[in-house]
Every structure is written in C-alpha cells, then in structure tokens.
Amino acid sequence: MDRPFPLLALLPILLCISLSSAGSGSCEPVTAGTPDGSELxxxxxxxxxxxxxxxxxKSPQRTSTPGKPWPTVLWLQGGPGASGVGFGNFQEIGPLDVNLQPRNSTWLQKADLIFVDNPVGVGYSYVEDxxxxxxxxxQQAADATTLLKALVKEVPTLQSSPLFLVAESYGGKYAATLGASVARAVRAxxxxITLGGVALGDSWISPEDFTLSYTPLLLSVSRxxxxxxxxxSKMAETVKEQIASGNFTDAEGSWNDLLHFIGTWSGHVDVYNFLDGSLDSASANAPSTVQAMTKYTRYLSGKDSDSNTIAGIMNGVIKEKLKIIPKDLEWEELNQDVYNALANDIMKPRIDxxxxxxxxxxNVTVYNGQLDIICSTIGAEAWVQKLKWDGIKTFVSLPRQSLHCAPSKGIKGFVRSYKNLQFYWILGAGHY
Incomplete structure (x- = not known):
C-alpha cells in the first residue's frame, strides 16, 4: 500500500471538547480533540x-460544493488484530508519518478520515474481560455499527458527508459485514448516515479461493x-474440504500448514509480494501467523529512514497527546488474543x-496488487465470479480500461466497472 495513486483514485470523487467520564457499564462516550477543531x-x-x-x-481541503458532498473514509485495518489508529494512520494514509512529519500522499487531501482500533482489544481499544x-x-460489525451511531452525534459532518468503508486485508471481511450492518440500519x-461505498483492498473475502490460487500462482512465477x-495442491484441497464441511478451525490450521510448506519449498517467498525477496532464516522458522506478522510490521514500520518506531510513538508521544488512553494500556502492533478469538471465523467467506x-x-470497489500471494488477484477474480448479483455476467464480459499515472506514460493498472461494482488491477503492487 505504498503507492497512493490507485487507492486515491478509488474514492468516488471540531471544537476542543472537554473530557467526560465514562464509568464501567456506562455507554456515554469519552471524547477529546484539538483546540483548532481539526481532530477529534x-x-x-x-x-x-x-x-x-x-x-x-477533518480535511483542511474540505469543501462544500453543491452536488459534490465531501467524503469521509473510515479505514479498517486487517490482521485480524492490527491497529488502524497506528498502522493505517501513521504508516499508510494519515497526515503524519512515524516521525510526525507531514505525509505528501495523505488521503486527507481528498477526504476526512476516521481511524478505529477495531475490533475491541486492538491497539488502544480494550475490554475489561x-x-x-x-x-x-x-459481532465486530455490531460493535462498529454501535460506534457509528455514537459518532454521528460526536462528528456532525457525518450526517452530510458520504461515508466510505475502505479496508485492507482481513479488514475487508470487517468492511463486508459492517457495510451490510450499516446498510440495514440505514434502511431501518x-x-x-449515507453509505457512499465499500472498498476492498487485497481483502480476505473468500479464503477458499485464495488458498486454491497459491499453487498455480507460485508455479507461474517459478517459486x-x-x-x-x-x-x-493436495493441501489446498484439504482446506477446501474442511471449509465445505464447516470445520473452519481445522481449515485455519491446515491453511497455516500450507503456508509453512510453501515457505519451505519456495525459499521462503514473501507472501505479501513475490518480488520482494524472502524471509530471513529466524522468521522463516516461526509459525506461519508469526511470519505474516513479521512481514506486516516490516512493511509498515521497517523503513530505514524512520528514526521512530510505530510502537515507540504509540506508547509515547501519541499516548501523551491523546490523554484519555488508560495508563496501564500498552499499544501492540497486533493483538494475538484478538486473532485467536476469531480463529473459527477466519476461514469463513463473506461473498454473500x-x-x-x-x-x-x-458501490463496491475491489482493488488488488498484482504481486500479492496471500490475497492474490486471481483469488479475488475467482470469488467475484461467484457473486449472485444480477449484473455479474455483464461485468465479467466487459473489457478492462487501462490506468495511467502522470508523469509516467506507462500503464499502472486496469479497471473494469459496471453499475455499482468496480475492480482495479494494480500493477507492480503487492499486498500493501
């Protein structure tokens, strides 16, 4: 996700509030903000x-052009268990990087942004039990819908600003269920709120289709x-059979076994970008979920030019700025307990x-990096073709349109669009 152009192209283009207390069992929100009204x-x-x-x-570029309401993006991080308030904000699309310097490519130029540590237990979010x-x-969707019902009151612009749920990786499953939950709540x-659309970036929508894609993809690139x-292929078929019989926890274990096998026989290919080298020997001997987290943090916090670490600022200067974070809460890059709690749901599809x-x-937008393995483009193409939507036959029959990014004259991607479904192929990009 280090190439901002394609993702920005997907968007269909507060006063300081004193702290209020929220005791155990209270549903009153605790809210704070900056004196200039730019953050809450x-x-x-x-x-x-x-x-x-x-x-x-709140975007400094926010406008109120008649007929073109300014959008709001709610960013949903993956993992499951990774922090959107940390990674998505300071490592990907927020206004500042981990050195707290302005980011030229921030999505704040095009939309207001909301980051949430989702689900409970992730990042600064917490449970008392x-x-x-x-x-x-x-369950995540129900909690996040409750959050949005509160935010409509806390962030008044949400009542007039179309909300786009934009997701990465496992966050796509959050976006699918939250999108459906929000749509139902609006209809009822x-x-x-106006649900402007849902964007699914390299999203884990159909674990079966992604798992079955690994062998043909890795054979085709000689890994x-x-x-x-x-x-x-035999191991992938086992995962498929376990999903079909409803043995989702076993399927998650078999999927991890497959990833470990692929690592061993591919020279420990980077499953987030098959052109980006291999895992080091120490990481390669770790369990597959640990390997994935190692790569996740390496992508998002391993830049040599960064003098700060994401964990350092989140437990230091950012926690001090926010003031309302419980003193004994330590921000983590990924909460393994959150991952484990979802173990029986990780392999369930969200195509429906x-x-x-x-x-x-x-509006539903699917965007996928050409070099991703874990949520491969051919896997995404496969689940899209399983849609029962009445426009799917026409959609798959249409030619793709090429995408260019100035000043380069080369093709940077392709898009296919029909009615309220769009699919973007992002060339040269991996999982991020």
Missing part, C-alpha cells in the same frame, strides 16, 4: 466493559516446482455480504 478522538463503550477507540481528522473479545466478523431508520506444487451490498445499490 475518543472511546465508545459499544458493550458493557468493551471500549472502541476512534480518531477523526477477555471473554468480551469478538469471535465472529458479525436506525442510523442517519514452486511441479513436485512441491502437487503436494501444495458483498452480494447484499450490491443488491442495495451500494
């Missing part, structure tokens, strides 16, 4: 003893040979939720 942040107790943290940035961690994507008159490919959004007329 706070906690919403979405369930008793379960607290979601959010951070809103581990039994309150979510175990399904839909329970939430006064597996035929012998290893045959065994990897995308169908539901399309049936409501909600």
């Amino acid at each position: 942040w706070g906690y919403v107790e979405v369930r008793p003893k379960a607290h979601l943290f959010w951070w809103y940035y 581990d039994s309150l961690l979510v175990t399904t994507d839909w 008159g329970e939430l006064n 597996l040979d035929d012998n290893a490919g045959d065994e990897a 939720e995308i169908d539901e959004l399309l049936s409501y007329g909600v």
Whole structure:
C-alpha cells in the first residue's frame, strides 16, 4: 500500500471538547480533540466493559460544493488484530508519518478520515474481560455499527458527508459485514448516515479461493516446482474440504500448514509480494501467523529512514497527546488474543455480504496488487465470479480500461466497472 495513486483514485470523487467520564457499564462516550477543531478522538463503550477507540481528522481541503458532498473514509485495518489508529494512520494514509512529519500522499487531501482500533482489544481499544473479545466478523460489525451511531452525534459532518468503508486485508471481511450492518440500519431508520461505498483492498473475502490460487500462482512465477506444487495442491484441497464441511478451525490450521510448506519449498517467498525477496532464516522458522506478522510490521514500520518506531510513538508521544488512553494500556502492533478469538471465523467467506451490498445499490470497489500471494488477484477474480448479483455476467464480459499515472506514460493498472461494482488491477503492487 505504498503507492497512493490507485487507492486515491478509488474514492468516488471540531471544537476542543472537554473530557467526560465514562464509568464501567456506562455507554456515554469519552471524547477529546484539538483546540483548532481539526481532530477529534475518543472511546465508545459499544458493550458493557468493551471500549472502541476512534480518531477523526477533518480535511483542511474540505469543501462544500453543491452536488459534490465531501467524503469521509473510515479505514479498517486487517490482521485480524492490527491497529488502524497506528498502522493505517501513521504508516499508510494519515497526515503524519512515524516521525510526525507531514505525509505528501495523505488521503486527507481528498477526504476526512476516521481511524478505529477495531475490533475491541486492538491497539488502544480494550475490554475489561477477555471473554468480551469478538469471535465472529458479525459481532465486530455490531460493535462498529454501535460506534457509528455514537459518532454521528460526536462528528456532525457525518450526517452530510458520504461515508466510505475502505479496508485492507482481513479488514475487508470487517468492511463486508459492517457495510451490510450499516446498510440495514440505514434502511431501518436506525442510523442517519449515507453509505457512499465499500472498498476492498487485497481483502480476505473468500479464503477458499485464495488458498486454491497459491499453487498455480507460485508455479507461474517459478517459486514452486511441479513436485512441491502437487503436494501444495493436495493441501489446498484439504482446506477446501474442511471449509465445505464447516470445520473452519481445522481449515485455519491446515491453511497455516500450507503456508509453512510453501515457505519451505519456495525459499521462503514473501507472501505479501513475490518480488520482494524472502524471509530471513529466524522468521522463516516461526509459525506461519508469526511470519505474516513479521512481514506486516516490516512493511509498515521497517523503513530505514524512520528514526521512530510505530510502537515507540504509540506508547509515547501519541499516548501523551491523546490523554484519555488508560495508563496501564500498552499499544501492540497486533493483538494475538484478538486473532485467536476469531480463529473459527477466519476461514469463513463473506461473498454473500458483498452480494447484499450490491443488491442495495451500494458501490463496491475491489482493488488488488498484482504481486500479492496471500490475497492474490486471481483469488479475488475467482470469488467475484461467484457473486449472485444480477449484473455479474455483464461485468465479467466487459473489457478492462487501462490506468495511467502522470508523469509516467506507462500503464499502472486496469479497471473494469459496471453499475455499482468496480475492480482495479494494480500493477507492480503487492499486498500493501
């Protein structure tokens, strides 16, 4: 996600508030902000003893052109268990980098931004009892919908600004279920908000289709040979069978076994970008989920030019700025307990939720990096073709349009669009 042009192209183009207290069991939000009104942040107790943290940035370029309402992007990080308030904000699309210097490519130039540490237990969000961690994507969606109902009151611009749910990796499953939940709440008159669209970046929508894509993709780029490919295909079929029989926890274990096998026989290919080298020997011997997290943090916080670390600023200067973070809470790059709590849901597909959004007329954008393995482009193409949406046959029959990024004259990607579904192929990009 280090190439801002394609992602920006996907968008269909506060006063300082004194702290209020929220005791255990209270549903009153805790909100603070900057004196100039450009930022708001706070906690919403979405369930008793379960607290979601959010951070809103008002764009300095915000305009109120008649007929072109200024958009708001709600960023949903993946993992599951990774922090949007940390990674998405300071490492990807927010106004400042980890050295707290302005980022030229911030999406704040095009939209107001909301980052949330989602689900509860991630980053600055917390639960007072581990039994309150979510175990399904839909529980996450219920909590996040409760958050949005509070934010409509805390962030008045949300009532007139179309909201776009933009997701990365496992965050796409959050976006699918949250999008459907928000659409239902709006249709029922329970939430006064305009859902502008849902954008799914290299998103884990159909674990089966991604798993089945690994062998043909790795064979085609010479990272597996035929012998290893045959065994990897058998392992992928096992995952497919376990998903079909509803053994989702076993499927997650078998999927991890497959990733470990691929690592061993591919020279430890980087599953987030097959042109970006290999894991080091220490990381390569770790469990697959740990390997993935190692690469995740390396991509988002391993730049040699950064003198600060993401964990350092989140537990230091940022925590001091926000003031409302509990003193004993330590921000983590990824909360393994959150991941483990979702273990039985990780391999469940969310294609039906995308169908539901399309049936409501909600704009859905899929964007995928050409070099990704873990959520490969051919896997994304496969699940899109499984949609039951009445426009899918026409969609797949249409030619792609090429994309260019000035000043380069070369093709940087392709897009196919029909009605409220768009698919972007981003050339030269990996998972991020």
